[in-house]
Amino acid sequence: MDVILFGPPGAGKGTQAAAVCEALSIPHVSTGDIFRRHLKEGTPLGLLAKSFMDKGELVPDSVVCDIVASRLAEADCQGGALLDGFPRTVAQAEMLYSWLDGQGREIGTVINLQVEGSMLVPRLSGRRTCLGCGATFHVSHNPPKKLGVCDRCSGDVVQRNDDLEETVRLRLYTYERETAPVLAWLKPKGTVYTIDGSKSIAQVQLAILGALGI
Ligand code: ADP
Ligand code: AMP
Numbered sequence: 001m002d003v004i005l006f007g008p009p010g011a012g013k014g015t016q017a018a019a020v021c022e023a024l025s026i027p028h029v030s031t032g033d034i035f036r037r038h039l040k041e042g043t044p045l046g047l048l049a050k051s052f053m054d055k056g057e058l059v060p061d062s063v064v065c066d067i068v069a070s071r072l073a074e075a076d077c078q079g080g081a082l083l084d085g086f087p088r089t090v091a092q093a094e095m096l097y098s099w100l101d102g103q104g105r106e107i108g109t110v111i112n113l114q115v116e117g118s119m120l121v122p123r124l125s126g127r128r129t130c131l132g133c134g135a136t137f138h139v140s141h142n143p144p145k146k147l148g149v150c151d152r153c154s155g156d157v158v159q160r161n162d163d164l165e166e167t168v169r170l171r172l173y174t175y176e177r178e179t180a181p182v183l184a185w186l187k188p189k190g191t192v193y194t195i196d197g198s199k200s201i202a203q204v205q206l207a208i209l210g211a212l213g214i
Pocket of ligand 2: 031084
């Protein structure tokens with residue numbers, strides 16, 4: 001089953017993804033993670049993506065859609081995948097649904113994590129991310145056991161460039177303008193569960209797994 005984890009930057013998508021993927025035995029497909037991996041490897045795609053990410057803007061649809069289609073075609077995604085951070089525009093949603101349709105696949109569920117705007121800036125500017133495996137932490141809500149060291153892989157835990165407060169505000173503006181309208185497009189297509197993402201990490205996880213019937 002393909003599942004979309006939808007919500008603004010800072011809603012908790014990345015934080016909740018591991019539990020959902022484990023419960024459904026599907027891989028986590030995060031477009032942001034894919035771009036950051038390319039950037040780390042210094043590929044042309046990584047450098048192109050960085051020019052948009054650093055400004056809080058979206059990478060162009062044509063680039064993102066090609067990447068997602070080839071990732072979803074890989075062997076480990078044949079039983080479905082958890083999409084995190086995609087689709088982020090109506091054009092991306094249209095492409096996704098038509099591509100899945102062509103493959104005889106469909107989105108089983110959309111989980112919409114709803115978090116009040118005023119919580120997002122403190123969540124994002126306090127977020128810290130592992131350079132090794134991409135795991136996310138928060139300076140006060142979810143700190144790593146040892147300062148600056150990832151609990152999962154012992155990699156370095158740092159602040160993402162685009163989590164500096166000025167860029168965070170630009171990203172939230174981009175979300176309102178380009179991504180929030182995707183929800184209205186998704187609703188008539190099938191099951192959208194809206195979950196209160198402002199609760200604790202454990203409570204949100206329970207609510208998501210409950211909505212998925214796990
Ligand atoms: P997204 O992937 O949606 O952009 P993240 O999962 O990276 O968001 O979460 C953003 C920040 O908020 C991280 O620092 C994370 O530790 C923290 N966070 C996530 N969920 C919660 C929650 N329910 N309560 C408090 N902090 C949270
Ligand atoms: P994220 O890790 O989901 O917060 O994404 C980080 C950044 O990567 C975003 O601010 C965008 O610049 C870019 N990005 C990630 N996913 C997409 C997408 N689906 N469409 C366009 N840009 C994206």
